[in-house]
Amino acid sequence: MRSILNLIGVLVLFSCSSKGDTKPDNSNNGGKQNTYYVAPVGDDINSGKINAPLRSVNAALAKALPGDTVMVKGGVYHERVRFPKSGMAGKLITLKSAPGEKAIIDGTGLSVVGWEALVTVLNGRYITIEGLDICNFTSNGNSTDPEGISITGSSNNITVKNCNIYNIKNKATLNESRSAHAIFVVGNATEPITDLVVTGCTIHDMETGTSENLTLAGNIDGFSITNNKIYHTENIGIIIAGGDNLNPAGNIATNYARNGVVSDNEVYNVSMSNSAEIWGKDNYGAIGIYVCGGAGTIIERNKVYGCDRGIGLVSESNVLPTKTCIVRNNFVYNCYRTGIYMGDYLNYTHGGTNDCYVVNNTLFNNNRFPGAFGEIEGELRLTENCVNNVIRNNLVYAGPSDLFVHKYTASGSGNIIDNNLYFTTTQPQWMWNITNGAAITDFASWQQTSKADAASIYGKDPLLISITIPDLHIQATSPAKNTGAVISEAVNGTLDIDGKPRITNGKISIGAQQ
Numbered sequence: 445m446r447s448i449l450n451l452i453g454v455l456v457l458f459s460c461s462s463k464g465d466t467k468p469d470n471s472n473n474g475g476k477q478n479t480y481y482v483a484p485v486g487d488d489i490n491s492g493k494i495n496a497p498l499r500s501v502n503a504a505l506a507k508a509l510p511g512d513t514v515m516v517k518g519g520v521y522h523e524r525v526r527f528p529k530s531g532m533a534g535k536l537i538t539l540k541s542a543p544g545e546k547a548i549i550d551g552t553g554l555s556v557v558g559w560e561a562l563v564t565v566l567n568g569r570y571i572t573i574e575g576l577d578i579c580n581f582t583s584n585g586n587s588t589d590p591e592g593i594s595i596t597g598s599s600n601n602i603t604v605k606n607c608n609i610y611n612i613k614n615k616a617t618l619n620e621s622r623s624a625h626a627i628f629v630v631g632n633a634t635e636p637i638t639d640l641v642v643t644g645c646t647i648h649d650m651e652t653g654t655s656e657n658l659t660l661a662g663n664i665d666g667f668s669i670t671n672n673k674i675y676h677t678e679n680i681g682i683i684i685a686g687g688d689n690l691n692p693a694g695n696i697a698t699n700y701a702r703n704g705v706v707s708d709n710e711v712y713n714v715s716m717s718n719s720a721e722i723w724g725k726d727n728y729g730a731i732g733i734y735v736c737g738g739a740g741t742i743i744e745r746n747k748v749y750g751c752d753r754g755i756g757l758v759s760e761s762n763v764l765p766t767k768t769c770i771v772r773n774n775f776v777y778n779c780y781r782t783g784i785y786m787g788d789y790l791n792y793t794h795g796g797t798n799d800c801y802v803v804n805n806t807l808f809n810n811n812r813f814p815g816a817f818g819e820i821e822g823e824l825r826l827t828e829n830c831v832n833n834v835i836r837n838n839l840v841y842a843g844p845s846d847l848f849v850h851k852y853t854a855s856g857s858g859n860i861i862d863n864n865l866y867f868t869t870t871q872p873q874w875m876w877n878i879t880n881g882a883a884i885t886d887f888a889s890w891q892q893t894s895k896a897d898a899a900s901i902y903g904k905d906p907l908l909i910s911i912t913i914p915d916l917h918i919q920a921t922s923p924a925k926n927t928g929a930v931i932s933e934a935v936n937g938t939l940d941i942d943g944k945p946r947i948t949n950g951k952i953s954i955g956a957q958q
Contacts, residue, residue: 477511477535480504482547484519501525501539501549511535516576518545525549525563531570533601541575551581551590551612558587561594561628562612565602568595574605582613586620589655591628592647595640598633598663606644613651618722622653631663632691636698640667647674647681651719656680656734660701662687662694667704674711678719679730681711681751686737686764700764703740706733714751715780728752728780728813737764737795743771745941745956749778753821754810756785757802759795765829767798772937773946773956774805775916781815782850783807783840787827790817790852790879796829801935803836804928804946806916806955808908809843819880820873822850830856835864837928837936839906839918839955842868847883850875851894861896863929865954867906901927906955917942917957924954 479494482504486497498504500523504514510531516539531537541547551562562581565571573593581590592609595602604627614624626647631637640660647657657677660667662685674681686700711732716723723729732751735741737759748754754776759766766786776783784805786797807823815821823840826833826849840848848866854877866872866887873883874890884890887902904923909915918924930936930952940946941956948958 477513478509479513479515480507481515481517482521483517505529505539508537510537510570513538513540515540515542516547517542518547520548520550522550522553524554524560527565527568527571530568533570536570536572538572538574539576540572546577547575548577548579550579554581556581556583556585556588556590559589559591561591563593565593565595565599567597567633568599568602570601572603572605573607575607577608579609580611582611582615583624584615586616588614588616589623589625590614591625593627595629595637596632598631598635598637600638602639603641603643604645605641608646610647610649614653615651616653618653622722623655624650624652625655625659626650626657627659629660629664630687630690631661631701632687632694633663636663636665638666640664642672643668643670645672647672648676650677652677652679654679656683658682659685660704661685662691662701663698664701665698665703667701669704669706670708672709674709675713676718677714678716678723679714680734681714681732682706682709682734684735684738684741686761688737688761688764696763701738701741706741706743707745709733709746711746711748712750716752726813731756731785732779734758735766735769737761737766739767739769741769743769744773744937745939745943747775749776751779753781753785754779754783754807757797757800758785759788759797760793761795762793763795765795765798766800768800770801770803770935771805772801772803772935773939773941775941775956776805777808777810777914777916778812779810780813781811782821782825783810783823785821785825785827786833787830787852787856790827794829796831796856797833798831799833801834802838803834803931804838804936804952804954804956806839806957808841808911808914808916809846811843811846817879820845820847820850822847822875824849826851826856826859828853828855830859832858833860835859835861836931837952837954838864839924840864840866841906841908841911842866842872844870847873847875851877852879853877861894863899863954864897865901865904865906865924867902867904872902899929901954918953918955926951926953928952928954
């Protein structure tokens, strides 16, 4: 997440201004809860009742009070939507598509000036956005950032549910600050954004340049990103990030997204190869799910495949490490480069990855292309400044010319690697404290060199259901079955990849499936 510095001033001024704040309106306390209807055949002079709908979403939101719903009938609405008021506890303001109909907020023909969104929530409270298509917002201009949904300031209790967001694109070159977002959440106020929910959404066919598709950054404390599908995009799928780029004036003690869950998402075909004319041939840098300077995040039960890289606990910051995160019970497979990645960008920053767990994941056939230094990045990758991390109970099925574990430098300390199962049908390979060079090809030599994996299993076929589909579930007779190490329910989780009990009769299997 390398935001362009000449865009930051525009964003900060916009987000910190009081103009356009979503003010709570308590005039509906104890009153009747109303539904205002919007339809392509409506008129903004109408009452908004079902037989007298309004024409624009903004006209309906102007009428809505806490507890009210704006029901948008099927059709296309070419407008930028902005919430002028907030709901309150127990009385949400809800904007939703009519049941069984497709309401489309369409940016076709709308210009993009600076950083702006089709749907904006600034300092909003108790708002739900549900079932809308949000699409076709495109910029060709330098230093612009088209967004599907923007949530900023100190917003809280915001839910984005079952929305379909697509064709939000920046057509500029990388030198012209190519940047866009599907959902853009930045906590840039003294009070954090809290109780944020993004669930059941689909994000696809995006061109986000150096930015991401679903972004949480800055002062955010408490979030849930669940059951979403993200695919066919050119850069990072989901990011949980520090705010030192997007909110540079923030208090370093709170200027990072924290204390949330990223679970049960499907993320695939997130790759710079989707815009090879922009990024160049064989430039595979996009990460499916990424914590970058964030903290306290649980990433579990996700399926990440066909991305440039799978899951990253990485820091692009010199002041904010990625810390206290857990990556567990995920399937990660068929990525161009690494499966799960920890540490800094090599020779770039030194924030590091601290006190994280990578446990009970199943990794299969990643590293189909070499890394930026011509190296094999490894199914499990540790670059620089990894401190006090735990890597246990992972099932690693390596493809041809693959590496099980690749630790790049002698930096870092206190990391534990053990209780994993390693298998390949070709020559096994590990690398320790080198970027390139001769790999270790003998398990005993690997154990001696790394002082790791004393209780791990090597060379036993894990008996996956299918390596051609693939289906990464294990057969009943798999050597991974009930042979892992129980750490704790808090670390291993309560549910496996299929939502079944993770620990049974005091035993746990290696990999994502119990």
